[in-house]
Amino acid sequence: MRAGELTTVWVPDERHEAMRDLSRARLAAKKDLQGKRQQISSLMLRLGRCYPGKTTWGPAHMKWLMSQKLEYREQRMVLEELLQGIRQEGERVPLAEVVTALQAMRGIDLIAAVAILAEIGDLSRFQNPRELMGYLGLVPSESSTGDKVKRGGITKAGNSRARRILVEAAWSYRYPPRVGLQKQPKVAAAPRRVREIAWKAQTRLCRRFRSLERKGKLRTVVATAIARELSAFIWAINREVMGTRQA
Numbered sequence: 001m002r003a004g005e006l007t008t009v010w011v012p013d014e015r016h017e018a019m020r021d022l023s024r025a026r027l028a029a030k031k032d033l034q035g036k037r038q039q040i041s042s043l044m045l046r047l048g049r050c051y052p053g054k055t056t057w058g059p060a061h062m063k064w065l066m067s068q069k070l071e072y073r074e075q076r077m078v079l080e081e082l083l084q085g086i087r088q089e090g091e092r093v094p095l096a097e098v099v100t101a102l103q104a105m106r107g108i109d110l111i112a113a114v115a116i117l118a119e120i121g122d123l124s125r126f127q128n129p130r131e132l133m134g135y136l137g138l139v140p141s142e143s144s145t146g147d148k149v150k151r152g153g154i155t156k157a158g159n160s161r162a163r164r165i166l167v168e169a170a171w172s173y174r175y176p177p178r179v180g181l182q183k184q185p186k187v188a189a190a191p192r193r194v195r196e197i198a199w200k201a202q203t204r205l206c207r208r209f210r211s212l213e214r215k216g217k218l219r220t221v222v223a224t225a226i227a228r229e230l231s232a233f234i235w236a237i238n239r240e241v242m243g244t245r246q247a
Contacts, residue, residue, distance in 0.1 A: 100113075104190035107170065116234070134155075
């Protein structure tokens with residue numbers, strides 16, 4: 001150390017370690033998926049079963065595999081177990097696709113996208129955007145007495161970490177709609193429909209932010225209102241990605 005011959009070593013913090021865990025889990029899932037596909041292909045080849053279609057591992061190919069009638073019970077058990085494994089591994093991989101898609105949204109980078117999905121979990125379990133808003137505690141509270149209904153601040157129920165990330169992202173919508181140079185590759189990596197949703201979010205939420213400001217609303221209140229609508233666009237992006245994948 002005195003001679004200055006030691007090299008500084010970067011030590012990852014907890015968030016970077018969490019990102020590594022996610023990345024490694026996805027790679028493991030992809031590897032398992034490829035292995036099971038190879039086992040099924042080898043089994044079908046050994047049995048002389050050739051798929052007549054052109055593209056493998058799509059919905060048509062999976063339907064063909066499930067329709068195969070194998071002579072021996074042991075072989076049927078092997079095939080069914082491998083197919084079940086493919087379905088399970090396939091359910092684990094889409095998280096990366098949703099992470100990529102969410103980064104097309106203004107105010108959401110890689111860390112924010114991963115954190116949102118890690119905190120909320122499967123967005124598909126929410127039937128509509130309002131259910132997600134309620135889960136995040138971004139809907140107004142209500143106090144009812146007889147015929148009187150009084151609206152208050154947001155409930156702050158549910159996951160506070162995800163809510164905080166969305167509120168932080170909401171502040172970026174006070175600026176005019178645009179896609180900066182650093183953001184362009186992330187937007188380009190998303191599917192076309194996701195890019196359209198992200199741009200619609202920019203134009204609407206910027207307009208909404210300025211409209212609420214003109215009405216004299218506190219900026220903190222405005223940012224919370226924008227975060228509530230932002231969660232609806234996130235719900236729509238998740239539905240688009242998962243729907244396209246299942247189609």
